Amino acid sequence: MNKILTLPLRDEDISGLRIGDVFWLSGILVTGRDEVYHRIVEQGIAAPINLIGMANYHAGPIVKELPQETPPLFTAQAAAGKYEIVSIGPTSSIRLEKWAAGFIEKTGIKVMIGKGGMGEKTQSSCRRHKAIHCVYPGGCAVLGASQIDSIENVFWPELGMAECIWVMKTRLFGPLIVSIDTKGNNLFAENAAYYEARKKDAMAGVL
Numbered sequence: 488m489n490k491i492l493t494l495p496l497r498d499e500d501i502s503g504l505r506i507g508d509v510f511w512l513s514g515i516l517v518t519g520r521d522e523v524y525h526r527i528v529e530q531g532i533a534a535p536i537n538l539i540g541m542a543n544y545h546a547g548p549i550v551k552e553l554p555q556e557t558p559p560l561f562t563a564q565a566a567a568g569k570y571e572i573v574s575i576g577p578t579s580s581i582r583l584e585k586w587a588a589g590f591i592e593k594t595g596i597k598v599m600i601g602k603g604g605m606g607e608k609t610q611s612s613c614r615r616h617k618a619i620h621c622v623y624p625g626g627c628a629v630l631g632a633s634q635i636d637s638i639e640n641v642f643w644p645e646l647g648m649a650e651c652i653w654v655m656k657t658r659l660f661g662p663l664i665v666s667i668d669t670k671g672n673n674l675f676a677e678n679a680a681y682y683e684a685r686k687k688d689a690m691a692g693v694l
Contacts, residue, residue, distance in 0.1 A: 495540030506674035511661030524586035538594040545601030547649030548575035576628030577602035588612035604675025614671030
């Protein structure tokens with residue numbers, strides 16, 4: 488049976504998850520990557536939406552503006568029914584490593600989603616603030632779009648389509664694979680160490 492977690496999340500909702508576990512999310516999901524992290528962490532600008540207990544998807548979606556009787560401006564006004572997601576695949580989370588710890592601390596986010604792993608600073612912050620990082624399958628941007636039921640709002644549109652904050656509703660988003668858990672365990676780091684040891688053992692037998 489699929490494990491489905493409903494946003495917003497509390498510490499106890501994710502404390503039992505371990506690296507390698509698979510689950511799905513339901514509720515409000517937001518996008519945010521380089522420019523959003525830079526603005527909140529380095530510039531000290533408060534997030535325009537309450538992110539406590541929420542999930543942030545490291546993605547730069549392709550969004551289509553829907554026909555309206557009165558065409559809406561690309562503004563931070565309510566966007567429900569004005570836009571739809573065409574494609575939303577994950578970007579590499581490691582590019583956000585220098586900001587992630589500060590982002591978790593300042594926003595209270597509980598889940599970060601992206602492609603690939605993250606580093607020691609993020610591990611430490613996930614352990615301290617009881618947050619997790621997850622991987623969404625790469626190459627599944629159209630699948631991701633099909634799992635978004637609606638766009639509810641958009642913030643900081645001046646950053647551009649890929650970089651602004653899209654607020655989206657989903658009934659079932661995933662599969663998500665836990666890569667850093669609330670204990671600070673790191674799936675990618677542990678796998679890298681394991682295979683490096685395997686390589687050294689194999690090479691020792693032929694040299």
